[in-house]
Amino acid sequence: MAEAAAEVRDRVQDSFERQGLMEHLGARISYIGPGEVRIVLPSRPEVTQQHGYFHAGATSSIADSAGGYAAFTLFPAGTSVLTVEFKINLLAPAEGDHLEAVGTVIKPGRTLTICRLEVFGVTREHRTLVAAGQQTLIQVEARPER
Amino acid sequence: MAEAAAEVRDRVQDSFERQGLMEHLGARISYIGPGEVRIVLPSRPEVTQQHGYFHAGATSSIADSAGGYAAFTLFPAGTSVLTVEFKINLLAPAEGDHLEAVGTVIKPGRTLTICRLEVFGVTREHRTLVAAGQQTLIQVEARPER
């Protein structure tokens, strides 16, 4: 798929780097397209639940950011994105060398944008859907980013 | 409110301490009652989104754990809890000295348990509801915890 315009990619990447949580988890953006963003989270003990799988909170965190930035790629400059709500099903134990969250806009809008969220557990051989969800975002006037 | 029995509290606390993510975020359990668990997350740059508020993923992570352990307090020994799905609305910018997530069982069951999730932003003076959600958990046979 084609990447988003350079200006959009920069805007997303800059904002992402201001998300302390993403850096703290060890997540990074792997793809920025128009209406689609992907985020990778490598496996490490700091993101696990009690059985050693990725914690649902870690899975949800990258899914939320992926969807939020997917919406943001379609917003005009000078606006910000906030998550209104999301719902996510944990479909299988989240394991693998890394997770990849894919946020995809299914309905853009001037006020509200709706995204599909998918998270895959990835190893050298397999790519397994481990979580799926749906998210509502709102476009607001730009707020100062720290 | 009364606390849960010591055996239950120990079981919850032990499992919680095996959640690498909770320690990595800096979260700790503040209350374990029958069908209700509370988790506190202090404010720090490592849990923020781009505007400096708590990231929706951090908010959701402690909400998910609070609900999961709330269900777990009602499970018999020798079982484990897994999150099937949850839905959460971010109601207000999540700010404060710390967040407190409250998970409360609204419908216990042998297979599925349903919890209400609430997250408050707390300062010395205020306690503001910043997120609210609902979660479905499943009871499974105990799995080895790492």
Next chain:
Amino acid sequence: MAEAAAEVRDRVQDSFERQGLMEHLGARISYIGPGEVRIVLPSRPEVTQQHGYFHAGATSSIADSAGGYAAFTLFPAGTSVLTVEFKINLLAPAEGDHLEAVGTVIKPGRTLTICRLEVFGVTREHRTLVAAGQQTLIQVEARPER
């Protein structure tokens, strides 16, 4: 609890009566308070699923309307309410002489309002929570009602 102002009750009741679905199902409003609306749906074969319980769609329909009108009680005149999304857990077989759906605003807002949804199965002796959910509504400029 106190009822909403007469003007508000009239506005809600008028709008409700224009919902062809509510009349077709046999539903009626049982309470209109500020930020809370209740809708009753009597048991009848026309609202069942295959086992003879109330269909999840019937349960959801009155829950959706109850939440929508609960939000609407807090909106200024000259506005309309639309459902953005809702999530509902079916907690128990929905049975009883009638269902009562209770929509309650948990976070009012100029653009978005969030409601809690609860549905009870009611007999002469019992009142059982059969469904619980959460809903996001949006305030829009008044549209002509048919």
Next chain:
Amino acid sequence: MAEAAAEVRDRVQDSFERQGLMEHLGARISYIGPGEVRIVLPSRPEVTQQHGYFHAGATSSIADSAGGYAAFTLFPAGTSVLTVEFKINLLAPAEGDHLEAVGTVIKPGRTLTICRLEVFGVTREHRTLVAAGQQTLIQVEARPER
């Protein structure tokens, strides 16, 4: 797409015909495939909300049934399906000559099955996505159907 086996189609159709609500709304099954079921609901005043669009409850009702039967196509004989929960976003005013709800299994399971829900507003010229959601179903021992 290929249809489901005749035995499965009969099982789904028989169960559907016992859903009083579906008949009362005027809904009918338009497709039964393995892991996918489609339900059509013609436009009529009996299924509207206050602006004359399809009511979110009607949209949700056929989405819920479509997903439930999509799961059911993959269940062994002698079992029943119950909705655990669903979440649905109303993306656009639901209008058209009829709605078509599409339920698709995204994760089958022995206990829980997860479906994607989509509803389209259909006219002679257009097919517009008006709602999208996600649903959790549980497989239970067959219960007597009325």
